[in-house]
Amino acid sequence: MRPIESFEVPAPPRVNYINAQYGLKSWLLTKDHKRIALLYLGSITFFFFIGGLYALMIRLELLTPQGDLLQSTTYNKVFTQHGIIMIFFFLIPSIPATLGNFLIPMMIGAKDLAFPRINLLSWYIYLLGGVITIYALLAGGVDTGWTFYTPFSTTFSNSYVVATGLGIFINGFSSILTGLNFIVTIHTMRAPGMTWFRMPLFLWSHYATSLIMILGTPVVAITILLLAFERVARVGIFDPALGGDPVLFQHLFWFYSHPAVYIMVLPSMGVISELIANFSRKNIFGYSFVAFSSLAIAVFGFLVWGHHLFVTSQSVYAGMIFSFLSFAVAIPSAIKVFNWTATLYRSSISYDTPMLYALGFIGLFTVGGMTGLFLASLATDVHLSDTYFVVAHFHYIMVGGALMGYLGGLHYWWPKIAGRMYPEGWGRFSALIIFVGFNLTFLPQFIAGYLGMPRRYHAYPPEFQVFNVLSTAGASILGFGMLIPAIYFVWSMRYGKHAESNPWHLPGLEWRTQSPPPTENFEVTPIVTWEAYEFAPREETEVVGKFRPELERI
Amino acid sequence: MQSWIPLVPESASTFSWQVDALYFYLSGVTLFFTLLISGVLIFFVIRYRRRTPYEIPRPIAGSHKLETLWTVIPFVIAMTMFGWGARIYFNLYKPPANAIEVYVVGKQWMWKLQHATGQREINELHVPVGRKIKLIMTTEDVIHDFFVPAFRTKADVIPGRYTTLWFEATKTGRYHLFCAEYCGMNHSGMTGSVIVMEPREFDDWLSGNTGGTTPAVAGQQLYQTLGCASCHGANGEGGRGPRLAGAFGKISPLESGQSARVDEAYIRESILNPQAKLVAGFGPIMPTFQGQVSEDQLVQLIAYIKSLQASGQPAQAASPAQAASPATAPSPTRNLR
Amino acid sequence: MAIEATTQPVHGHRSLQHHFENMEQQREAGTLGMWIFLVTEIMFFGGMFLAYALYRSLYPAAFASASNHLDITLGAVNTGVLILSSFTMAMAVYFTQVGKQRPQVLCLVLTLFLGLAFLGIKAVEYHDKYEDHLIPGRLIPGNPFNPAVQEEGQPIDHHKLHLLPGATLEKVEMFYWIYFAMTGMHALHMVIGAGLLTFLIIFSLKGRFDPEYHSPVEVVGLYWHFVDIVWIFLFPLLYLLGRHFEHG
Helix, strand or coil: CCCCCCCCCCCCCCCCCCCCCCCHHHHHCCCCHHHHHHHHHHHHHHHHHHHHHHHHHHHHHCCCCCCCCCCHHHHHHHHHHHHHHHHHHHHHHHHHHHHHHHHHHHHHCCCCCCCHHHHHHHHHHHHHHHHHHHHHHHHCCCCCCCCCCCCHHHHHCCCCHHHHHHHHHHHHHHHHHHHHHHHHHHHHCCCCCCCHHHCCHHHHHHHHHHHHHHHHHHHHHHHHHHHHHHHHHCCCCCCHHHCCCHHHHHHHHHHHHHHHHHHHHHHHHHHHHHHHHHHCCCCCCCHHHHHHHHHHHHHHHHHCHHHHCCCCCCCHHHHHHHHHHHHHHHHHHHHHHHHHHHHCCCCCECCCHHHHHHHHHHHHHHHHHHHHHHHHCHHHHHHHCCEHHHHHHHHHHHHHHHHHHHHHHHHHHHHHHHCECCCHHHHHHHHHHHHHHHHHHHHHHHHHHHCCCECCCCCCCHHHHHHHHHHHHHHHHHHHHHHHHHHHHHHHHHHCCECCCCCCCCCCHHHCCCCCCCCCCCCCCCCCCCCCCCCCCHHHCECCCCCCHHHCCC | CCCCCCCCCCCCECCHHHHHHHHHHHHHHHHHHHHHHHHHHHHHHHHCECCCCCCCCCCECCCHHHHHHHHHHHHHHHHHHHHHHHHHHHHHCCCCCCCEEEEEEEECCEEEEEECCCCEEECEEEEECCCEEEEEEEECCCCEEEEEHHHCEEEEECCCCCEEEEEEECCCEEEEEEECCCCCCCHHHCCEEEEEECHHHHHHHHHHCCCCCCHHHHHHHHHHHCCCHHHHCCCCCCCCCCCCCCCCCCEEEECCCCEEECCHHHHHHHHHCCCCCCECCCCCCCCCCCCCCCHHHHHHHHHHHHHECCCCCECCCCCHHHHHCCCCCCCHHHHHC | CCCCCCCCCCCCCCCCCCCCCCHHHHHHHHHHHHHHHHHHHHHHHHHHHHHHHHHHHHCHHHHHHHHHCCCHHHHHHHHHHHHHHHHHHHHHHHHHHHCCHHHHHHHHHHHHHHHHHHHHHHHHHHHHHHHCCCCCCCCCCCCCCCCCECCCCCCCCCCCECCCCCCCHHHHHHHHHHHHHHHHHHHHHHHHHHHHHHHHHHHHHCCCCECCECHHHHHHHHHHHHHHHHHHHHHHHHHHCCHHHHHC
């Protein structure tokens, strides 16, 4: 067997994308996708901590049933803003705009994304949307829930709905432009030899994500625009007082916002495919099934929005169709989980931090996905919708799924991004803490939800307190666990061990250039002659089902 | 209060055990697959841990047989969940014909309920055990949601529409009523109780709370004061306007050539927006009552029109004693607002 | 060792951006990017088309009454103007590809002129609606929605709204909101298109485009055709559908 040799490292770090230019201007006017990724990394971390602060306030308030810490108006704003910040300003851009931005050109052997200026523009748009939203929060906040249901948002709420909506509307264009850039890049910029089926699965999942971004985001943009007009000018199609239909808003909103969940989790699935394959030194079992299941999720994801409206006097027949399709969309996710698990069979697994996150992801995503079936099933959804069961379910997907993938990916590519190693011991420790804290936070909420505790309640009947106390305890552990990586990542930028070009000894294209990479990524355009995750020569490949005894390991 | 932590809420309706059974099935499948995946993961992680830094495992391309297997099996299991859930759902949202009707009007942040026999309640609903109850619900402002965990059912209450919810309580007791759709400042205060009583106790409760007029009688009074009678006839027998008696529940041909079912939503629309769906043979002469009648009053008018039988007389609802004393107290509607 | 130098010759065109291998790749990326952008535009307008379809099916009489009040002549003329501008735009792309600068500039100027003509006619239409108090809600604070209604038996006044049986002013107002939202959003796209054309004219006067480098003209052309096609859908939906109601 041939070991993977690390690519020869030039001893003194040469000119790379970080030290190629200095000064604030060189960052703010950069067209380098890697620098833009870092700009995004900084900004989404900022928003993540604001959102986390709100989460902390929510959990503290719910420690006691009386609702004595915050006033109900404040609490309503806090959970609304937690949702808006976390979803629109952290989770949706998290993996695509940082890891995707940094890695997509490197993984296909290109010098940059197809439209570098549009890439920078999308960061500025994101920032503008963020600033407007922060302004709305500081000016008085918004209390509609992140779902903005009409007619509460158009007519009854006395908060900064229009300003927040404008922030989200603008931010949407950042997402559209990112998705557009990715699709064009993957189509037109692949290096010679980099065929579609040689692409790492990270790229397939980002391709699927980008499809959702460009198809879904414009719909929510126009919806929020119409909502703002309705609120300001009293022209309307949603408020029944103006002859409109409030449920139309829910249809339009969920047409985007359900697929938006896949915007958050698909990139994470891409990261997990990388981690599973690379840390077990094995090609992904059933590569094409994993690749196409991403596309299947993107397509089916657009056909299931109606499962948010099972209790909204939607026709029972529409309900049945949406329920059926919601079950159907679970299948591609299941296929991924089974394939990841099968990849580990007869592999060589290391216990590095990214792998711990990947294993955690599979467990948590399985729980999150399976509990989604409770909500796809019509009868149980009637009882469970708008309870804490839903809250627990989507946190398992978004935090247990998307955030775990993001953290795993960040650790995995950190040597490439920063040129430094993170402290491995602390990494494993915090991964463990986060896993435990997360489960303690959200497992009890499933039970509280089935017992009937409604979401968005500022005070609640005392019999639910035990679950809330457990949740708050878990959230403190989770919050503590999140602080550790934040600290050591910053620490490692200065004091971490210098990373080699290929510290994990992997075959991927991004590892075949120096760490950190030069501005142009590769000295010369690479020619790809290998398959994805090719650790050993192809002729030694074993086919399950057509078992070849001569390949059996002795 | 139980000394252990409960896993399911109290079961107090005919749906409870049906939903619980499905819930336990789903939980069982979830538990099985979660344990299966985690178990296999943990086994692989230990069994195939990296033993030497330079080992390279033999690649495995994949297997169509296995892929088919783990596509088909989850799909079949999912379809059993789908079919089971859909069957219960049909019953949940198909109200039976012979149910006791209760009118519900939500507003920020209270539930206003009125029994067909006139009793009004706020944030409380008294119902007899073992009888089918049908709620006809609307709201004065934003979307609310009527949720009784012990009955395993809920339904959104939407402005400008009537939604229905039905249940049959199986156990006496006091159960939580929650608003489950976020509705603003005091959303978490929009709670109450459903009190399920033995039929005899319920009758006692009814006779001890005869203060209000029935919705149908109140509707009849409104019918007179708003001047509906001048066109639709003193007893809804029709005139310049179409006949109302016996119209409810029928399909009515429209002037536009289409037809419409005369239900709560249709009557509501015809009062607020009379030109929208004109009955065949009638001109657009009715003025709108938008802004003149509240949601409560609309419900009363609907109750009155429903009570008009084909004979032109209100059904049992309007007892002479109640009808004779229309002005004994200030309108209960106003008291509530 | 898997990294080798590519053997492709390096194209030295002055408009080749550093991260592309050659002009072919750059052109392909630009065109694909615009197509994808147009897909997002379809979804953007799609939300409004859905609202239109829903409410039209719910309130056919009101929508027909409101639609009948639109100026079909101006709408038809505008449709012609736009189709013509699409033709001149296509010709501009053709002349750029074959490298004829003078007709290229001429066609671009003609396209811009036709686009502005469309906007002018649209402005006249908007002004008519303003005069008839048909601007919905508080969009223009001093001029709320308050059209005069044609009574039975009175002499026909074209400034008055003729309400068909079953139509209410509330739903007519909703039609006008959808009308202004859709045509307004379309007009905004026309304005952006006119801005892009202005840039193209400046660059083509400077002789920046040649058969090797013409993708900006091509890409703006795609955009222009898209905006035209949106109008091709808007015109029948808003102006034509429902006319038959009047005649029974």
